[in-house]
Amino acid sequence: MCTHQPPCPTADSTDHHCAVIxxxxxxxxxxxxxNGTIVFDDTGELLPDxxxxxxxxDRRLLAAA
Numbered sequence: 001m002c003t004h005q006p007p008c009p010t011a012d013s014t015d016h017h018c019a020v021i022x023x024x025x026x027x028x029x030x031x032x033x034x035n036g037t038i039v040f041d042d043t044g045e046l047l048p049d050x051x052x053x054x055x056x057x058d059r060r061l062l063a064a065a
Contacts, residue, residue, distance in 0.1 A: 008034040011048050 008019035019033040036048035045053035
């Protein structure tokens with residue numbers, strides 16, 4: 001898996017989104033992290049085991065729109 005030093009957080013870690021980007025596709029709105037997590041521009045995530053993490057929304061920003 002990860003060959004970085006120090007190693008990237010695993011997909012099960014609370015800080016899993018801090019892993020190194022190994023493949024970025026900004027034109028499609030997603031990036032693959034070293035730990036196998038796919039992160040989307042809308043802040044949603046797809047974990048390696050298939051679990052989906054919905055986008056986080058800041059209610060203060062939504063209320064201002």
